Amino acid sequence: MTGLPLASVPGRWLVVAAALGSGVAFLDGSVVNVALPAIGRELGGGFSVLQWVLDGYLLTLSALLLLGGALGDRYGRRRVFLAGLVLFTVASLGCGFAPSGPVLILTRLVQGVGGALLIPGSLALIDSTVRREDRGRAIGRWAGLSGVAAALGPFVGGWLVDTASWRWIFLLNVPLAAVAFVVTVRHVPETRAGAPGRLDLAGAAAVTAGLGGVVYALIEIPVAGLTAVTGGAAVAGVLALAAFPLVERYASAPLIPLSLFRSAQFTGANLVTLAVYTGLGGALFLLALQLQQSLGYSALAAGLAFLPFTVIMLLLSGRIGALAQRIGPRAPMTVGPVVAGTGLVLLVRAVPGASYAAGVLPGLVVFGLGMAITVAPLTSTVLASVAEEHVGAASGANNAVSRVAGLLAVAVLPLAVGLEGGGDAPLGPGFGRAMVVSGVLCMLGGVVGFLTVRRGTAVRPQLLPGVQHACQEPGTRAP
Incomplete structure (x- = not known):
C-alpha cells in the first residue's frame, strides 16, 4: 500500500475522522475545569470529588495510553479507534446522567479508557494511511482541527454551564462522536502492524x-x-x-523500552515535561476554581478568561517550532519554562478585589508565551533523541508523562499547599502558594532543559508542532 494522497477525497475524510475522534477527547479535557464548581454544588462530596472528577479521567488515560497504541498496532488501528469512540460515547452518556459523585467518577474512569484508545489511534490512522510525503501536512491539519476543539472548550463549557447544565458538557460528546464513527466506518481503511511479542x-x-x-x-x-x-x-x-x-x-514487547532512557537527552526532555506539565495541570485546575469560587466569575466568564492564553498558544506554537528547527531546542527549552513559571507566579495577584486586567491577564499572557516557547521544541527534542524505529514509542512515552504530570498535580498540589475547598468555598491563601509552587516547578524544568539538551540538536520537522501536548487542558497542548 503506497498510501492515500492528502488531496484525495478519502485522504481528506481520513483527517476529518481522526480530528473528530481525538477532538472529543481533547474537548472533554478542556471543558471540565470550568464546570467543577457547578458539579460540586449539585453533587456535593467536597473538594476530593472535584479532584477525582479530573483525576479519574487522567488516571486511566495516562496509564493505558501506551497499551491503546499497542492494541491498535496488533488488532487493527481502525477497529481499536472505533472501539474507543463507542466506549467514550457510552461513558459520556453516563457522565451526563450521573446521579451522584461516585457514579460520575466511575464513568470518568471509563471515559479515560476510551480516550486511551482514541488519542494514539487518531495519529496512527494518519501515519499508517496517508502517503509519506503528505504526512506532515496531514498532521498539521489534524493538529489545527483538534486544537480548535480544545481552544473552544472553556468557552463552550462555560456557556453550557451557565445557560443549561454542567451535564451538557458531557452530552455534547455524543453527536460529535457519532459523526466521527460514521465517517470512520465509511471512509477509513484498516491497517495493522502485526506487532511481535506478547501484549504487555x-x-x-x-x-x-x-x-x-x-x-x-x-x-x-x-x-x-x-x-x-x-x-x-x-x-x-x-x-x-x-x-x-x-x-x-x-x-x-514492553510498553516503554527501557533502552530509550539510556539517552540522557530523552530522559532530560521527559523530566522537563514532568516539571512543566505538573505546574500546568495544577495551576489551571486551581485557577478555574479561584475565578469562580473566590473572584465570583460565572462559568462563561471563567472560560473566556483563558482566551488570551489559548490564542497565544495557537498563534505562536508553530512559529516557535519553526524557529527551533533553525537554532536548536536548547534555548527555547531553557527560556520557555522560566517564562511560563514567571507567569504562574504573577497569578498570585488573582485574588478577591483584583480586576481581570491587573490580577489575571498579565499572568495568563506571560504563562501562555512561556508555554508557546516550550511546547514544540520539547516534543521535537524527545523525538530527535531516539533512533527512527523508536520514534513511536518515544512519542507515546512522552505523551504519557505529560498526562501523569497533570494527574499527580491535581492530587498533590492541593495537599501540599493546604487547600480544603469545595462547593462554593473560596480557596483562600492556599491558591497563592499553589501558584508559586507551580511556577517554581516550571522554572526547574528550564534548568533541566539547559543541563540536558545539547546545542544544535536535530529535529524532525514533519512532526512539528508537538500536537499531542498542546491540544490538552484548557486549549494548551499541542502533539
Missing part, C-alpha cells in the same frame, strides 16, 4: 495499579486520614510502580 498486559496492570494506589492515597488521606485502606493503597501503589520497570525489562 502485566506492564499495563502495574502502572495502572501503581498510579491508582498513589493517587487514591493522596486524595483521600486529607479527607479520611491515614487508615488501613488509604495507607494500604499508598504502599500497594508504590510497590506496583517500583515493579513496573522490572516488568518492562523482561517483557517481549
Whole structure:
C-alpha cells in the first residue's frame, strides 16, 4: 500500500475522522475545569470529588495510553479507534446522567479508557494511511482541527454551564462522536502492524495499579486520614510502580523500552515535561476554581478568561517550532519554562478585589508565551533523541508523562499547599502558594532543559508542532 494522497477525497475524510475522534477527547479535557464548581454544588462530596472528577479521567488515560497504541498496532488501528469512540460515547452518556459523585467518577474512569484508545489511534490512522510525503501536512491539519476543539472548550463549557447544565458538557460528546464513527466506518481503511511479542498486559496492570494506589492515597488521606485502606493503597501503589520497570525489562514487547532512557537527552526532555506539565495541570485546575469560587466569575466568564492564553498558544506554537528547527531546542527549552513559571507566579495577584486586567491577564499572557516557547521544541527534542524505529514509542512515552504530570498535580498540589475547598468555598491563601509552587516547578524544568539538551540538536520537522501536548487542558497542548 503506497498510501492515500492528502488531496484525495478519502485522504481528506481520513483527517476529518481522526480530528473528530481525538477532538472529543481533547474537548472533554478542556471543558471540565470550568464546570467543577457547578458539579460540586449539585453533587456535593467536597473538594476530593472535584479532584477525582479530573483525576479519574487522567488516571486511566495516562496509564493505558501506551497499551491503546499497542492494541491498535496488533488488532487493527481502525477497529481499536472505533472501539474507543463507542466506549467514550457510552461513558459520556453516563457522565451526563450521573446521579451522584461516585457514579460520575466511575464513568470518568471509563471515559479515560476510551480516550486511551482514541488519542494514539487518531495519529496512527494518519501515519499508517496517508502517503509519506503528505504526512506532515496531514498532521498539521489534524493538529489545527483538534486544537480548535480544545481552544473552544472553556468557552463552550462555560456557556453550557451557565445557560443549561454542567451535564451538557458531557452530552455534547455524543453527536460529535457519532459523526466521527460514521465517517470512520465509511471512509477509513484498516491497517495493522502485526506487532511481535506478547501484549504487555502485566506492564499495563502495574502502572495502572501503581498510579491508582498513589493517587487514591493522596486524595483521600486529607479527607479520611491515614487508615488501613488509604495507607494500604499508598504502599500497594508504590510497590506496583517500583515493579513496573522490572516488568518492562523482561517483557517481549514492553510498553516503554527501557533502552530509550539510556539517552540522557530523552530522559532530560521527559523530566522537563514532568516539571512543566505538573505546574500546568495544577495551576489551571486551581485557577478555574479561584475565578469562580473566590473572584465570583460565572462559568462563561471563567472560560473566556483563558482566551488570551489559548490564542497565544495557537498563534505562536508553530512559529516557535519553526524557529527551533533553525537554532536548536536548547534555548527555547531553557527560556520557555522560566517564562511560563514567571507567569504562574504573577497569578498570585488573582485574588478577591483584583480586576481581570491587573490580577489575571498579565499572568495568563506571560504563562501562555512561556508555554508557546516550550511546547514544540520539547516534543521535537524527545523525538530527535531516539533512533527512527523508536520514534513511536518515544512519542507515546512522552505523551504519557505529560498526562501523569497533570494527574499527580491535581492530587498533590492541593495537599501540599493546604487547600480544603469545595462547593462554593473560596480557596483562600492556599491558591497563592499553589501558584508559586507551580511556577517554581516550571522554572526547574528550564534548568533541566539547559543541563540536558545539547546545542544544535536535530529535529524532525514533519512532526512539528508537538500536537499531542498542546491540544490538552484548557486549549494548551499541542502533539
